[in-house]
Amino acid sequence: QVMSIYNSSDSSTTNSIGKILIYFEKSTTPPLDYGDVIFLSVSHLQEIQNMGNPNEFDYKAYLNRQNIYHQVYLTESDWLLTEQSSFRLLKKMSFQARGVLLEVINNFDFGPSEFAVASAILLGYDEYLDSDLRQLYSGSGAMHILCVSGLHVGIIFMIFNILLAPLKRIKYGEHMVSGLLLLIIWFYALVTGMSPSVFRSATMFSFITIGMALNRKNSTYNSVIASAIVLLISDPLLVFHIGFQLSYMAVLAILFIQPMLSAWIDSKYFLIRKIRDLISVSIATQLGVFPIAIFYFHQFPNYFILTNHLLIPLSFMILVSGFLTISVFIFGLGSSFLGLFAKNILYYLLLTLNSSIHFISHLPLAVSRNLYFRFVDRV
Secondary structure, eight states, X not given: OEEEEEETTTTEEEEEEEEEEEEEOTTXXXXXXXXXXXEEOOTTOEEOOOOOOTTOOOHHHHHHXXXXXXXXXXXXXXXXXXXXXXXXHHHHHHHHHHHHHHHHHHTTOOOHHHHHHHHHHHHOOOTTOOHHHHHHHHHTTOGGGGSOOHHHHHHHHHHHHHHTGGGGGSTTHHHHHHHHHHHHHHHHHHHTTTOHHHHHHXXXXXXXXXXXXXXXXXXXXXXXXXXXXXXXXXOGGGGGOHHHHHHHHHHHHHHHHHHHHHTTOOOSOHHHHHHHHHHHHHHHHHHHHHHHHHHHHOEEXXXXXXXXXXXXXXXHHHHHHHHHHHHHHHTTOTTSHHHHHHHHHHHHHHHHHHHHXXXXXXXXXXXXXXXXXXXXXXX
């Protein structure tokens, strides 16, 4: 974020608004934290350009929609850390909270892959994921589990809605539960770094929770659309973000298509109904997002039903086990029998997830690639 421009000829400073993309020299890892202000030379400032390859992702347009038009490469002698600081308090608190929890997970002493996946699923921190691990999850259609999104917020919402259900029996219990759910949802958004995906999901579930608190029949469609309107008022360019498009198309497809698919099969057996619902949710989600996914990524995971049958139960268990283990370690019980037991349960769940994803991604014809909408391409 550009704050001001210094003119060396007359030593004047002009306030400025805008963003630039900075690449630091690989040989030096900049010791920078959120909010640090640096002084840099922009003599090599360049306009962002695409590589010019056929059918490549339009990276320039992607950054332009985030108001980023220029980039600069900095060597160690091109920039200087100042003593100033500029930050948004809520975001700084969010990064600090996530940093503390990342250190707790690091104390579990997991292997690199398990630690990377635990950090991504539980806290939305994906910097530890290497390219091989990303490719495995992408090829099996499971990449969304590594980004804290509506799935994670929905699981958190469901867990605490069940745990807090007894409070609904007391006077004003509905309002109390709704208030607690709002606090829990936004606390989770805070500790996961307030990423755009979790912010969208938290806003969406907040409207649903408020509708519950009003104790009236409310349309879920209205809650979803209202959350989108609020987000677009705050940042109209969100409509061009792939994550925004995918998340809202997935939710709308589940609301509209899933009930129709479930209606095709009826059974008196609980297990069959649950399997039916899980399959119908998977199909509805893919029907909603596949046009966008093909347009941007040109590939489709063929075993998405198998993947989601493994992902949803495992992600539920990992979230529950993960936060219980973190709580045990925070209270200083990590070396106790309870701490070791909780840590081992989480480890084997993560190991099962990684092994399953590896198996699915290496099945024959796991991914259909080079898919294009020819009419759109010609236009």
